[in-house]
Amino acid sequence: MDGTQSARSSKGTPDISGPIARFAVATRAEALPASARRIAKLSLLDVCAVTLAGAGEPVSRAVRALVAEEAGMPEATVIGHPKKVPARAAALANGATAHALDYDDTHFDYTGHPSVAVFPAALAVAEKRGASGAEFLAAALIGLESTCRIGAWLGTRHYDHGFHQTATSGSFGAAVAAARLMGLSEERTRHALGIAATRASGLKSQFGTMGKPYHAGLAAANGIEAATLAALGFVSRTDGLECEQGFAATHAAAAGDPAKLCAGLGETFRFEHVQYKFHACCHGTHAALEALHGLRQKAGLKIDDIDAVTLGVHPRWLRVCNIEAPATGLEAKFSYRLTSAMALAGMQTGALSVFADATCRDPALVRVRDRVAVAADDKYPPTAAAVTVRTRAGKEHVASYDLEAPMSVEVKEQKLREKAEALVGPDRARRLWAVIGDIERRKVGELTALMAA
């Protein structure tokens, strides 16, 4: 499909639902680019690992208790619960659990977390319907791509106005994935998008509360509700996203150029540019941590040999992650000084467990922590950091890192497998990857069995 299909409708509104519904229905699974499928599998490994690791979080427990109490047809696995529940309920709980740690992937085309909205919906519907792994992966990838494209079309104006795009854009992508797995026609898929248009919600003012992870569950559950109702003959608008007083118009969307939304749709996958988190702490610390981890390995630094450290970072982060002497594991996640010491000590900052109160009191770490100076300068992009480490022997080592720097898919895979091992243990991580890396030749039930185990 190309941009020429994005004609204005007779009412003068752009046609968005049409191209997205055609993309959902007409794209052949075998025609999906191998590079996009490979990234989707990496995101699937990542979302499975963070979901399993987040199952004990308070928000996960609360939403899981809701669906466990309601019970119902045993259609889909709920992470952390021994019984299956209806797909719509499983998606609500698993979406919230997936985002509970805020450690999942991010897409900056639309500033949102695509995987935690779309995968829980696709996985629940695929499990219910006994879909093949290939069908599941194709539906999820198409839903993820729809989320990114619709999200970018809604634009930063929508985000800046106060809407959490993980929830809003995510609802549309989840609906697309569910609709494809249910075998809906193009017309019925448009009704599913129309239902999502009147069901989608989620506010950024909930950040800092359980509302944020809950939004991922809302998106996933909304998508299944919309596709299920559409399959049952529910008549909504077929242009509910883009019509006059539709979702975009009422939700402060920029509603950009539809040609841009449609350009290369079905051929190029913007989702491939998704970014992963490799450290279980504030995103603002990640560039410095990458530089320090790299330097330690390259120069063979040892924590007791460190004399002084200087970090060069963008000033925006000073109010975010510069707690000088953290006392708790949570505070440690927002401390340039302590996380730097942790990296130089060779600690696995991708693991949740290292962000413990005891870490804050470790004498060797505290000694180095107090020798870290943070020098903010807006010459650094917000995604970058420059580090200088001086040893007691007086030698200076320098390094820098930009999160925007290209990373090969092999390196991504290696890092994500290490992250999964840190989150769920080496054995379970290996078993997950054995199925996910080969998902196109497996049944979805093999994956859900591993998630339930």
Added chain:
Amino acid sequence: MDGTQSARSSKGTPDISGPIARFAVATRAEALPASARRIAKLSLLDVCAVTLAGAGEPVSRAVRALVAEEAGMPEATVIGHPKKVPARAAALANGATAHALDYDDTHFDYTGHPSVAVFPAALAVAEKRGASGAEFLAAALIGLESTCRIGAWLGTRHYDHGFHQTATSGSFGAAVAAARLMGLSEERTRHALGIAATRASGLKSQFGTMGKPYHAGLAAANGIEAATLAALGFVSRTDGLECEQGFAATHAAAAGDPAKLCAGLGETFRFEHVQYKFHACCHGTHAALEALHGLRQKAGLKIDDIDAVTLGVHPRWLRVCNIEAPATGLEAKFSYRLTSAMALAGMQTGALSVFADATCRDPALVRVRDRVAVAADDKYPPTAAAVTVRTRAGKEHVASYDLEAPMSVEVKEQKLREKAEALVGPDRARRLWAVIGDIERRKVGELTALMAA
């Protein structure tokens, strides 16, 4: 409570969630004014009748199929389905069914339908918890009043921007009713309102589709989801409705004077001003129908004696309900000329069944239909009509009616009982009223048993 409690919070935003949560928790059931409870009971009869009558509509079937397929804990009755389902699911289906005929009550303080959002939520939670009728009625009335007050505070700007307040304002009132029935504290009720703030949605651009009635189900289900999660310890914002980038700020709300929202809260009930529909056709025809029905009875008019009829109405209705020669039952609902003939023939225009294709072909009706002249003039308010009926004997009878005219509660009760009889049959209507009219001394299970029967 009075307006002085509506202080600005430390952040400069008005305090809305606080007064509403205190109203929800602190109001004693016995202290609720008898006049408000009486109106709430009339609305309950009305919503029960329109729900039972709407159970066969396509939207009711679709949403019911969703919850029937999911099944689950048998907590609450679903109208039109033999098995109970979880309360949240029952509220979704029953809310959509209640609004399917668009024949339920309307409140013009906020332009929305309060009863179809709040009663299905309150009834499902009350049934699940085995609440007394008195507890149920109190919670519903407090939820209905919260909907009207929050709706009026959000204002017509919110409505005009494209939000369907039945869905949005209704979600908050449904949350209040559910929270009270669950015995939540003031603090927990605030979290329920915060969850509703990020869950509420519903667009006017869905009017003319199944999306409109679905919105009532969304509001009811959102309210139960929010209160249930709050009861489970979910932490949201306690000011999610009114905070910076909260629901009001992001949803084009006027967010009027909080003192007005709070004035008399707990003492005077704006809900008492709710308006009922007494004719199963377009609201634009109702004033003329009231005038003609009254004239026919008073003057003893007979259809075969009618020579000519003139209707004076506001011009806005000409594009809405002036189909001159309707051919179908649906078209008949939008025809001044045919509905006038039907009223003069003594037909029960409160019944759904009279709006049939055959009615459009009845020779006696068609003869009078063709002698009705519609004279639009903006001297008439949109809620009013003036009618002149000339008999073959040359005598002229005149009457007028304004829907805004005060109507005694006794007349309302009589009309609503007749409407219920027309919708569900005299026997069932009598049994419903026997329980509802005495609900404060009954168990909620007696009512739900009658609804399920």
